[in-house]
Amino acid sequence: MKQTIGILLSLLLVGTSWSQTEGEINKKVASLISRMTLEEKIGQLTLYTSGWDQTGPTLRSEYMEDVRSGRCGNLFNAHTAEYNRGLQKVAVEETRLGIPLLFGYDVIHGYKTIFPIPLAEACSWDMNLIEKSARLAAKEAAAAGLHWTFNPMVDISRDPRWGRIAEGAGEDPYLGGLIAAAKVKGHQGEELSDPSTLLACVKHFAAYGGAQAGRDYHTVDMSDRVLRETYLPPYKAAIDAGAATVMTAFNEVDGVPATGSKYLMEDILRKEWDFDGFIVTDYTAINEMVPHGYALDNQHAAELAINVGVDMDMQGAVYQNHLEKLVLEGKVSEDDINASVSRILKYKYKLGLFDDPYRYSDAEREKEVVFSKEMMDHSLEAGRKSIVLLKNISVNGKKLLPIDPTTKNIAIIGPLGNNKEDQLGTWHASGDVNKAITLFEALKTALPNANISYTEGCKTSGADQSGFKDALEAARKADIIIMAIGEDYRQSGEAASRSELGLPGKQQALLEAIHQLNKPIVSVVMAGRPLTIGWMEDNLSAIVYAWHLGTMAGPAIADVLLGAYNPSGKLVITFPRNVGQIPIYYSMKNTGRPFDANNKYTSKYLDVENTPLYPFGYGLSYTDFEYSNLRMSNKTLNGDGSINVNIQVKNTGALKGVETIQLYTQDLVGSVTRPVKELKDFRQIELSPGESKVVSFTITSDDLRFHTQNMEYKAEPGKFTLYIGGNSVDVLSADFEYKN
C-alpha cells in the first residue's frame, strides 16, 4: 500500500513537472541559456548521425567527442532503448550542463513493424487509419529511445519518375493536407509529455516534389500561385495541426535554395503561418548552397541559413565550424542564436527530458510494444485498405477475382512473390525483415490444401532470363497464375528517380512469355510509384496494385485475392499511359483548345491518348456501386451561406463493400483560369448488397477560394459545376452560382 501511494505520489509530481506551462518552460529555458557558452549554444543547433544507420554521406565520425564537449546536442540514426540510454548517459553525466540529447530518426511508415508506404496508405482515404499508423509507429519508436521522427513527408508530386513520390500522399493538395494533419496528430498525440509520442517534422519545405523531370534534388521553378495553391497546403495543414518541427528542402525554389530562403522560412513559415517550432535542415542542405551557386563557401552558407531562421544544422557541421566566428565578426547576432537555442530547448523540456532524460529509453516497454499483436494487426489492416484493384473483368462469364478457394494448383511467379525485404518498401527504418510475411507464405497458410508453387523467374533488374524456363514449367502446371512483379525497395525513395516507368529488368518479357500459355493470370504489382502498365491493362483480366505494404503485405494481399477482404483503395495519383504524358494529373487546366478528337489543332498528342491509364480517385471493388439522384438544396450559394448536396449510392453487387464518394468543383470563369476539377470533400461508406444510402455534403464559399489575379485568397462570384462520383472521371454533375 505504502509503495503504491509512493508511486502515485511520484507520478503526480512527475506529471506536474512534465505538464509545465509555456511560461514556466520559457523561464527555465532563459535561465539555462544564460549559463551557456556560445559554443554550447551552437552545440544545441547541431545534429549528427550516430553512424549506426547512415542515410547520407558522413562528414563527421567523431560525434561522441562532440557530445561530450557539448558541441553536439542532438543525434539521429541512433535507436533502441539500450543504445540510446548509453548515449544519453554521456550527455547527461559527462557534459558541463548535462543537457539531454534529442534523438531523431526516419520513422516514415513504421519503426520495426512496417506499415504500407505512405503513397499506398493514402489510397485508403481513411484518416483514422492513417492517424493510427502514425500513432502506433510513434509508440514503437518512442519505446526504443526516440523522441523525434522526420515525418510526415508531405511533398505533393505529380511526377512518378521522382522516386520519393512513394513517401508522400500523391498529387492532391486537399487530400494531402488532411493526411499531413492526421500524421502530425498521430505522432504527437494529445500531449508531448506522454512518452509514447514523437515530435513530428514536416518535410521537405518547400516544393521538393516539384523537381524538374522528376530527377531527385533537381531545380524547382514554379509560379507563386502554383506554389501556394498546389504545393504549400499540406505543409500549412501540418503546421496548423501543431507540428513541432519543419525540415528544409534540398531544392531551390525560384532561384533560391530553400535552406537559405527568407521568403519560405521567414515570410511564409514564421510570419504568415506563425510557426514557433524549430527548423532543421535536410542532410547537409546548408553546405549544398555552395554547389547550388548561392553561397561562396560553408561559412557564407551558415550565415545565410541562420539569418533566415534555420535553427538546426543536420550533419553539415557548418554551424559548429563557423557560427562562432560569424558572431565575432558581427554577421550573425547572438540574440538570433539564443532564439534558435530556445526553440530547441523548449521541446526538450516539453518532452520531459530534463525531468527524466531516459524516459523514452524503456527496454521493458520496447519489448512489449515492438511487434506486439496490436502492431501486426494494424499492419495487416492498413495493408488491405491500401490495395487498389485496377482491373477485374469476366472471362467466360466469371471474374478471376476473388480466386476460387477450391483452386487446386496456384503458381506464384515473379521476383516480388517471396521477398521479405522488398515488400517493406523504401525508408523501412529498422523494420525487421525476418518478421515480414510474403505472399507465397500467406497463400500457403490460407489454402493449406492447394498446391502452391513459387518461382522467381527473374530479378527486378538486369537481363538474366535463365529463370524463365522454371517459371514457364510452373505456370504450365497451374490452374491460375499470380504474377508478383514490380519494383524492389531500392527502386523508389530517395535518389531513386527513373526515366522509364515500365517493369524494370526482364519482368515484362517474363510476363509476356507466361501470357503466351493462355492461362488465367492475376497480376499483383508491388511498387513504390505508378508504373506504366498499359500492356497489362490491354492483355490481362485482373490487376491488383499492391504497392509496398510492409510487414504484413503477404497476408493483406492474400486476403484481397481470396475475397476475405473486399478491396476499397482508390488511387491518389494519376497513372500515365507512358512517360511522355507526365505530368498528368486530374486537376489540369482546360487550355484555349481543349481536346477534340476531330480537330487536329487542339491540345493533344499524336501518339498517345490524352486520358490517363487510370484516373485519380479510381479503384474497383468486388461489388458495384451505382450513383443517382444528385440533389442540391439550392442552385445559388449566397455570401456566407451554404448549399447541401445529396447523392444516393447503392450497392448493386453481391458483396458488402466500402466506397469512397468524391466531390469535386470547377470554377468556370475566374480572374485566373481554374482547374477542370478540384477535390473538395469525400465520404467513405460501407454498403451491404442491395443497400443504398444518401450521402450529404455541404458547400460554402470557403471551398471555392483560390489565389485571384492579385493574389488575394478568396472566392469569386460566378458559375460553378460540381461533380460527384467514385473517381475523378465517372461523375454526376450539377451547376450552381456563387453570389457574394
Ligand code: NOJ
Ligand atoms: C535525407 C532525406 O531527404 C530526409 O528526408 C531524411 O529525413 C534525412 N536524409 C535524414 O535521414
